[in-house]
Amino acid sequence: MPIYLDHAATTxxxxxxxxxxxxxxxxxFGNPSSVHSFGRRARAGLDEAHERVARSLGATxxxxxxxxxGTEANNLAIKGAAWAGKGRGHRIITSSxxxxxxxxxxxxxxxxxxxxxxxxxxxxGRVDPDEVDAAITPKTILVSIMMANNEVGxxxxxxxxxxxxxxxxxxxxxxxxxQAAPYLELDVAALGVDMLSIAAHKxxxxxxxxxxxxxxxxxxxxxxxxxxxxxxxxAGTENVAGAVxxxxxxxxxxxxxxxxxxxxxxxxxxxxxxxxxxxxVQETGHPTERLPGLLSVVAAGLDGNAVTMAxxxxxxxxxxxxxxxxxxxxxxxxxxxxGFPEDEAAGALRLSIGRINTAEExxxxxxxxxATIGSHREAAERLEAQRASALSGPxxxxxxxxxxxE
Amino acid sequence: MTRVLVAMSxxxxxxVAAALVKANGDEAVGxxxxxxxxxxxxxxxxxxxxxxxxxxxxRRVASQLDIPFFVLNLEREFDQGVLQPFLDxxxxxxxxxxxxDCNSVVKFGALLGRARFLYDCEAVATGHYARVAAPAEAGxxxxxxxxxxxxxxxxxYFLYGLGxxxxxxxRFPLGEMTKPQVRDVARALGLATAEKxxxxxxxxxxxxxxxxxxxxxxxxxxxxxxxxxxDGRQIGEHYGAASYTVGQRQGTGVAVGEPRYVWKxxxxxxxxxxxxxxxxxxxxxxxxxxxxxxxxxxxxxEDGLRAEVQIRHRGRVAxxxxxxxxSGRWAVRTDEPVWAAAPGQAAVFYHGDFVxxxxxxxxxxxxxxx
Numbered sequence: 077m078p079i080y081l082d083h084a085a086t087t088x089x090x091x092x093x094x095x096x097x098x099x100x101x102x103x104x105f106g107n108p109s110s111v112h113s114f115g116r117r118a119r120a121g122l123d124e125a126h127e128r129v130a131r132s133l134g135a136t137x138x139x140x141x142x143x144x145x146g147t148e149a150n151n152l153a154i155k156g157a158a159w160a161g162k163g164r165g166h167r168i169i170t171s172s173x174x175x176x177x178x179x180x181x182x183x184x185x186x187x188x189x190x191x192x193x194x195x196x197x198x199x200x201g202r203v204d205p206d207e208v209d210a211a212i213t214p215k216t217i218l219v220s221i222m223m224a225n226n227e228v229g230x231x232x233x234x235x236x237x238x239x240x241x242x243x244x245x246x247x248x249x250x251x252x253x254x255q256a257a258p259y260l261e262l263d264v265a266a267l268g269v270d271m272l273s274i275a276a277h278k279x280x281x282x283x284x285x286x287x288x289x290x291x292x293x294x295x296x297x298x299x300x301x302x303x304x305x306x307x308x309x310x311a312g313t314e315n316v317a318g319a320v321x322x323x324x325x326x327x328x329x330x331x332x333x334x335x336x337x338x339x340x341x342x343x344x345x346x347x348x349x350x351x352x353x354x355x356x357v358q359e360t361g362h363p364t365e366r367l368p369g370l371l372s373v374v375a376a377g378l379d380g381n382a383v384t385m386a387x388x389x390x391x392x393x394x395x396x397x398x399x400x401x402x403x404x405x406x407x408x409x410x411x412x413x414x415g416f417p418e419d420e421a422a423g424a425l426r427l428s429i430g431r432i433n434t435a436e437e438x439x440x441x442x443x444x445x446x447a448t449i450g451s452h453r454e455a456a457e458r459l460e461a462q463r464a465s466a467l468s469g470p471x472x473x474x475x476x477x478x479x480x481x482e
Numbered sequence: 483m484t485r486v487l488v489a490m491s492x493x494x495x496x497x498v499a500a501a502l503v504k505a506n507g508d509e510a511v512g513x514x515x516x517x518x519x520x521x522x523x524x525x526x527x528x529x530x531x532x533x534x535x536x537x538x539x540x541r542r543v544a545s546q547l548d549i550p551f552f553v554l555n556l557e558r559e560f561d562q563g564v565l566q567p568f569l570d571x572x573x574x575x576x577x578x579x580x581x582x583d584c585n586s587v588v589k590f591g592a593l594l595g596r597a598r599f600l601y602d603c604e605a606v607a608t609g610h611y612a613r614v615a616a617p618a619e620a621g622x623x624x625x626x627x628x629x630x631x632x633x634x635x636x637x638x639y640f641l642y643g644l645g646x647x648x649x650x651x652x653r654f655p656l657g658e659m660t661k662p663q664v665r666d667v668a669r670a671l672g673l674a675t676a677e678k679x680x681x682x683x684x685x686x687x688x689x690x691x692x693x694x695x696x697x698x699x700x701x702x703x704x705x706x707x708x709x710x711x712x713d714g715r716q717i718g719e720h721y722g723a724a725s726y727t728v729g730q731r732q733g734t735g736v737a738v739g740e741p742r743y744v745w746k747x748x749x750x751x752x753x754x755x756x757x758x759x760x761x762x763x764x765x766x767x768x769x770x771x772x773x774x775x776x777x778x779x780x781x782x783x784e785d786g787l788r789a790e791v792q793i794r795h796r797g798r799v800a801x802x803x804x805x806x807x808x809s810g811r812w813a814v815r816t817d818e819p820v821w822a823a824a825p826g827q828a829a830v831f832y833h834g835d836f837v838x839x840x841x842x843x844x845x846x847x848x849x850x851x852x
Contacts, residue, residue, distance in 0.1 A: 385601065455599035
């Protein structure tokens with residue numbers, strides 16, 4: 077069985093969540109909008125899911141909108157707030173290290189004459205709360221900043237940011253907490269957010285379900301039209317089983333957090349200690365303000381895609397930073413924003429440890445990563461030497477040198 | 483278990499190649515090479531891309547075969563080694579051989595290097611119809627490159643640039659098979675690509691019009707220039723010399739009794755010269771950048787050798803004497819005339835099924851205009 081160190085991409089569904097979901101995939105199949113007993117039963121299950129998620133977030137049940145996942149929650153928050161606030165203003169403030177479900181959504185809105193401000197980050201990927209403050213104008217309607225970064229694990233000073241946003245009346249604050257959810261406390265009142273996105277599959281819940289917290293009284297325009305589901309904020313027959321699975325997984329992850337977080341932090345530190353000994357390997361993200369189980373590095377001069385591919389063949393699942401299968405060699409916008417030059421950012425490697433990982437797996441992973449980076453470094457140096465010697469020759473000569481290693 | 487990287491294009495041939503590598507007891511690893519920019523960056527307006535569909539087909543087959551699958555980005559290598567020389571050729575009035583470059587520079591160059599030195603693979607396998615012969619104890623030293631068994635599909639012409647070290651790490655699982663047999667295997671295995679049509683066009687030229695790529699990448703513009711007839715008279719105008727290839731009949735916009743063909747192209751003077759069918763027949767031409775497959779190629783000082791020469795894919799072979807001129811340049815004299823030996827095209831030397839080597843047809847010295 078290969079070792080799975082890609083929990084930032086997704087996590088396995090935990091048994092408790094699965095078992096809580098099963099009744100809703102079998103006997104409890106009713107449509108929550110139906111008037112009969114089957115409908116009422118499903119409706120009760122959905123209501124309970126709302127209540128449990130609300131409790132976990134320090135919110136009220138009607139402030140929770142179930143969605144198809146984190147991407148939809150972010151889309152609903154941003155587009156919903158943008159279109160609802162269009163009468164007051166058109167300026168939206170975000171950061172340069174957001175997930176594409178935020179970054180690409182604001183770029184979409186830009187086509188419709190919204191003004192988008194992407195705030196820079198420091199070399200650890202942190203936004204300066206004072207810059208948020210300074211960027212807000214009377215035309216600003218929304219600030220959207222992620223709670224923790226999915227590629228490098230840096231945690232943003234959300235409370236300090238929300239404090240600044242609060243100084244400006246009428247500006248909404250949305251936080252994408254998809255990556256933060258299992259590891260950080262999500263008390264919406266303490267965080268001071270108007271909207272907060274989560275996705276179940278990041279905390280051992282099912283895929284295809286997420287939730288958006290929308291503070292009572294916040295005006296958000298629905299992004300899909302149809303029935304009256306989720307108090308008109310999200311039309312479409314509800315995914316009752318998914319909502320229940322999300323609720324259970326969220327509760328458990330919160331309850332276990334005091335045990336899980338330090339354990340993951342220790343495993344991560346073990347792995348980091350090993351990787352620090354490797355030449356040319358540099359940790360990325362904030363040294364302390366970071367997710368406990370996420371270790372991200374850049375190996376200068378190496379191709380991160382090639383390293384993850386070789387690791388996969390060796391039995392270790394890892395990532396370059398975000399799940400991408402199309403073979404694009406675009407470098408990470410997150411690392412670019414943090415100031416990493418292209419040749420360093422190309423060597424990105426992300427290892428995200430989860431609750432299922434054992435100390436033995438981490439030791440084995442450290443060994444595999446060291447061996448792979450070592451052999452790739454060797455191959456890269458040999459290639460560089462050949463390129464230099466065949467520089468004046470035709471492309472065939474370079475290629476032949478590459479293929480033969482001579 | 484030997485690990486073999488299989489270059490999967492999303493077509494039926496490379497799908498079956500992957501299946502056969504696995505059936506042979508080797509550990510097959512499928513890769514789809516991303517060779518040019520495709521629509522995966524953020525844009526509301528880019529259409530879905532046919533080449534990504536090909537990657538999806540390859541991925542589907544890999545999962546059917548239960549082998550690992552990755553997309554490898556070789557855009558830079560492809561651009562430098564294949565696309566730029568392709569454009570250079572047209573702009574220089576020559577006919578490009580991109581498949582030859584792609585094999586020697588990309589598939590059995592950059593890809594093979596990565597396979598061996600990054601992914602611990604013993605070899606690269608492709609769906610080419612060609613054969614590799616292991617060094618025989620008695621026979622000639624080194625690996626041999628042979629025509630594929632199916633004469634309809636033989637692709638050895640595009641592979642002459644492979645040297646010994648490359649052949650030592652090359653697998654052509656379809657070499658002994660015919661296309662119908664390959665389809666049968668694909669059907670029997672229920673592969674998603676079993677009924678997929680063969681591709682006909684140059685894979686990186688959208689809608690088959692390379693002039694679009696010339697415009698886009700090199701700022702080429704169609705500028706009218708003179709069309710010169712056999713007798714040296716200007717008899718019309720053409721639409722840019724780079725739009726033509728030697729041997730082409732249509733598109734010269736000129737009608738003069740006996741059929742005319744593009745005979746010579748002078749890109750610098752933006753002039754094309756037409757000839758009658760008989761004018762394009764020749765027994766003598768030169769070949770440059772000649773390479774030989776064997777580890778002991780014939781020395782350039784010798785008198786030369788007899789060989790069968792092939793000047794286009796699936797073209798007929800011509801018995802010929804091949805004589806070295808030095809610096810990788812060889813003179814070919816065929817026993818019977820060959821037709822439309824286009825500068826830039828590959829000329830490949832064979833002994834029966836064995837590929838001896840080959841090179842690119844050189845431009846003849848005589849002037850194009852009058």
